[in-house]
Amino acid sequence: MLPEKSLAWGRSKSCIRELAAYGSARKSEIGEDKVFDFSLGNPSIPAPPCVTEALRELLSADPVQLHGYTPAGGLPSLRRAVAEDLNRRWGTAFTPELIYVTCGAAAGLAACMHGLLLPGEEALTFAPFFPEYTVFAEGAGGVLKAVPPTESFQPDFAAFEALLTEKTKLVLLNTPNNPSGVVLSAESLARLGELLRAAEQRYGHTVYLISDEPYRELVYDGAAVPCVPDFYDNTIVCYSFSKSLSLPGERIGYLAVSPRMADREDVYASLAGAARACGYVNAPSLMQRVVEKCLGQTADISVYKANRDLLYNGLRERGFRCVYPDGAFYLFVKSPEPDAKAFSERAKKHELLLVPSDDFGLPGYVRVAYCVSGEMIRRSMPAFEALAGEYGLLP
Amino acid sequence: MLPEKSLAWGRSKSCIRELAAYGSARKSEIGEDKVFDFSLGNPSIPAPPCVTEALRELLSADPVQLHGYTPAGGLPSLRRAVAEDLNRRWGTAFTPELIYVTCGAAAGLAACMHGLLLPGEEALTFAPFFPEYTVFAEGAGGVLKAVPPTESFQPDFAAFEALLTEKTKLVLLNTPNNPSGVVLSAESLARLGELLRAAEQRYGHTVYLISDEPYRELVYDGAAVPCVPDFYDNTIVCYSFSKSLSLPGERIGYLAVSPRMADREDVYASLAGAARACGYVNAPSLMQRVVEKCLGQTADISVYKANRDLLYNGLRERGFRCVYPDGAFYLFVKSPEPDAKAFSERAKKHELLLVPSDDFGLPGYVRVAYCVSGEMIRRSMPAFEALAGEYGLLP
Numbered sequence: 001m002l003p004e005k006s007l008a009w010g011r012s013k014s015c016i017r018e019l020a021a022y023g024s025a026r027k028s029e030i031g032e033d034k035v036f037d038f039s040l041g042n043p044s045i046p047a048p049p050c051v052t053e054a055l056r057e058l059l060s061a062d063p064v065q066l067h068g069y070t071p072a073g074g075l076p077s078l079r080r081a082v083a084e085d086l087n088r089r090w091g092t093a094f095t096p097e098l099i100y101v102t103c104g105a106a107a108g109l110a111a112c113m114h115g116l117l118l119p120g121e122e123a124l125t126f127a128p129f130f131p132e133y134t135v136f137a138e139g140a141g142g143v144l145k146a147v148p149p150t151e152s153f154q155p156d157f158a159a160f161e162a163l164l165t166e167k168t169k170l171v172l173l174n175t176p177n178n179p180s181g182v183v184l185s186a187e188s189l190a191r192l193g194e195l196l197r198a199a200e201q202r203y204g205h206t207v208y209l210i211s212d213e214p215y216r217e218l219v220y221d222g223a224a225v226p227c228v229p230d231f232y233d234n235t236i237v238c239y240s241f242s243k244s245l246s247l248p249g250e251r252i253g254y255l256a257v258s259p260r261m262a263d264r265e266d267v268y269a270s271l272a273g274a275a276r277a278c279g280y281v282n283a284p285s286l287m288q289r290v291v292e293k294c295l296g297q298t299a300d301i302s303v304y305k306a307n308r309d310l311l312y313n314g315l316r317e318r319g320f321r322c323v324y325p326d327g328a329f330y331l332f333v334k335s336p337e338p339d340a341k342a343f344s345e346r347a348k349k350h351e352l353l354l355v356p357s358d359d360f361g362l363p364g365y366v367r368v369a370y371c372v373s374g375e376m377i378r379r380s381m382p383a384f385e386a387l388a389g390e391y392g393l394l395p
Numbered sequence: 396m397l398p399e400k401s402l403a404w405g406r407s408k409s410c411i412r413e414l415a416a417y418g419s420a421r422k423s424e425i426g427e428d429k430v431f432d433f434s435l436g437n438p439s440i441p442a443p444p445c446v447t448e449a450l451r452e453l454l455s456a457d458p459v460q461l462h463g464y465t466p467a468g469g470l471p472s473l474r475r476a477v478a479e480d481l482n483r484r485w486g487t488a489f490t491p492e493l494i495y496v497t498c499g500a501a502a503g504l505a506a507c508m509h510g511l512l513l514p515g516e517e518a519l520t521f522a523p524f525f526p527e528y529t530v531f532a533e534g535a536g537g538v539l540k541a542v543p544p545t546e547s548f549q550p551d552f553a554a555f556e557a558l559l560t561e562k563t564k565l566v567l568l569n570t571p572n573n574p575s576g577v578v579l580s581a582e583s584l585a586r587l588g589e590l591l592r593a594a595e596q597r598y599g600h601t602v603y604l605i606s607d608e609p610y611r612e613l614v615y616d617g618a619a620v621p622c623v624p625d626f627y628d629n630t631i632v633c634y635s636f637s638k639s640l641s642l643p644g645e646r647i648g649y650l651a652v653s654p655r656m657a658d659r660e661d662v663y664a665s666l667a668g669a670a671r672a673c674g675y676v677n678a679p680s681l682m683q684r685v686v687e688k689c690l691g692q693t694a695d696i697s698v699y700k701a702n703r704d705l706l707y708n709g710l711r712e713r714g715f716r717c718v719y720p721d722g723a724f725y726l727f728v729k730s731p732e733p734d735a736k737a738f739s740e741r742a743k744k745h746e747l748l749l750v751p752s753d754d755f756g757l758p759g760y761v762r763v764a765y766c767v768s769g770e771m772i773r774r775s776m777p778a779f780e781a782l783a784g785e786y787g788l789l790p
Contacts, residue, residue: 277534279505
């Protein structure tokens with residue numbers, strides 16, 4: 001007599017968290033330095049100094065103001081600063097009224113699902129994808145369907161067209177992608193925009209595009225994430241400071257509704273109403289002030305770039321097939337046997353904790369999170385080499 | 396084609412926020428000290444020194460840990476501390492596994508509604524009640540019904556019995572109450588427990604009791620809030636540190652599922668699953684650590700007690716009929732004309748901002764929030780006197 005889905009979501013352990021829990025237990029058993037834990041997407045580099053400085057400075061502010069309620073959509077000054085920051089980097093025309101400050105990207109995505117989907121309507125996304133997308137869509141009474149990738153991990157648009165029907169209310173993309181690290185190309189975004197405009201014409205209703213961009217600043221070698229609202233007017237950008245400022249536990253991010261969306265005011269209201277019904281009052285007030293002071297800054301992401309190079313080159317040299325990641329802090333590695341869970345189990349024997357990709361909607365891979373120390377990556381190479389040897393991958 | 400209710404909730408301005416906005420505008424017009432703004436329930440006293448001390452201390456901790464993800468239900472150490480704190484004050488047997496740390500009471504209530512209600516099931520509450528209860532219940536697909544109060548603002552149990560049907564899945568109470576300041580008596584709670592047990596027998600299903608207690612520590616003259624789980628086994632306590640520690644913007648509180656609830660593990664899982672689907676990842680990590688260090692402490696609530704006495708006595712002396720508040724920081728005043736909105740409008744002419752009670756599910760009253768300076772209360776007395784004079788109330 002309890003809601004079946006809530007019960008299931010509360011009971012189910014994500015396979016990522018299970019592997020991480022195994023890792024913790026294993027570390028106490030055989031020693032911290034003997035386990036190569038690539039399971040969690042938890043930023044490994046500290047928040048930049050501006051965060052601690054901002055906190056220290058704010059401690060001398062009036063505590064009644066500092067810790068008081070803010071407007072539901074966020075402090076006016078923060079909303080203005082975010083709009084200006086986006087406009088500066090993208091040449092867009094966001095106004096503060098289009099920015100809704102959220103308790104992280106998850107809260108923003110849940111607000112989009114609840115605020116846009118009618119019961120039974122469909123959200124399309126691109127595999128591989130973050131498993132919580134399913135929970136957010138179904139929690140809102142909708143259905144999530146996933147489009148497979150091409151060889152280069154761009155969307156397979158033939159498959160996309162087959163799934164894009166009258167029921168499609170929104171499309172959700174994630175760039176750079178968790179778990180593959182791939183950045184959606186301008187070509188892919190242009191094609192996506194075309195197809196969505198055609199679908200709107202064909203079905204006579206708006207199809208919203210949600211661009212989930214928590215890894216936007218985590219790109220390497222001069223790669224850049226294209227400005228998604230440039231390619232399609234009915235876009236909502238979902239952002240989090242979790243990765244760029246290494247603040248994942250603080251829950252702070254924002255939604256930005258495109259100024260070129262025709263019904264932007266209604267959509268903004270619906271997102272706000274959905275957030276309200278989910279029990280959001282305002283994003284944490286102290287952290288709103290911190291991120292306002294740190295806007296445009298990032299943690300030292302050169303660490304992730306060095307890790308990526310180490311890991312990508314190291315695994316390739318040992319015969320593994322890897323998707324080349326332009327961003328985020330994940331390497332997506334082809335499982336040398338069809339069952340990625342079996343491969344992950346075998347990797348465990350070498351104390352390598354790699355997440356099988358089944359929960360990401362695409363079987364046959366493992367996710368290797370490289371938000372770890374470079375030193376651990378170096379030490380893990382003999383284990384990867386032994387694992388490769390078992391599969392006869394070594395060149 | 397957007398969800399109707401989300402759109403409506405996003406568009407509707409609460410009459411409290413509207414009055415507060417009017418107040419801000421009016422203050423810039425005629426001067427801060429000329430407007431007697433009793434509209435908002437925003438704590439007016441600073442967080443206790445332990446909060447700033449805890450923050451200062453935490454700033455020297457490892458930032459990766461400090462700002463990192465925590466388990467979804469909260470830091471194990473905080474959950475243990477909360478369970479021990481409750482057990483110490485109540486003699487109960489809460490365990491850490493029954494504590495779920497939330498982004499404030501609103502998040503906790505939304506999780507309860509989403510995690511307990513099936514579509515069309517009913518939640519009963521007691522008028523007057525916090526208007527967001529309706530939004531949370533309807534957001535979860537349920538229906539909220541309100542039981543009127545007796546003369547002494549305890550529940551009218553005859554009316555309650557009439558509303559308690561097979562459809563009733565949960566009952567939601569708020570003690571001390573916003574907007575009346577009334578504490579539910581042990582007698583009322585005992586009677587409520589009896590009726591709920593009888594209903595469970597009669598209908599063959601569990602009826603959950605949710606005790607919303609953000610004002611638990613804000614009681615005066617030795618009044619105490621009875622331990623609600625003592626009166627009924629199937630109870631979930633919903634708490635927030637917003638008022639006790641003056642941290643309303645930081646969004647930190649908890650749910651505590653009674654150790655005497657038979658299906659407590661399933662209920663806990665369902666609340667956790669519902670929170671997950673609403674986009675909650677974990678309560679803000681820094682604030683989890685702060686409240687752990689401040690558990691059992693409160694802001695200086697003697698200020699509220701002095702305000703209550705000033706306001707209650709001042710208004711009574713001027714002929715107003717007031718509900719005597721044992722707790723919270725609200726005075727509920729009978730409107731001298733049937734239409735409380737008209738009364739609130741007339742009060743505005745005297746620069747008195749009083750919230751009409753219609754949105755609280757009980758017409759004919761105004762809510763006077765006394766989380767303001769005592770000095771403003773003193774300065775407001777001539778205005779109340781003039782207003783009383785207009786209605787011929789002066790003795």
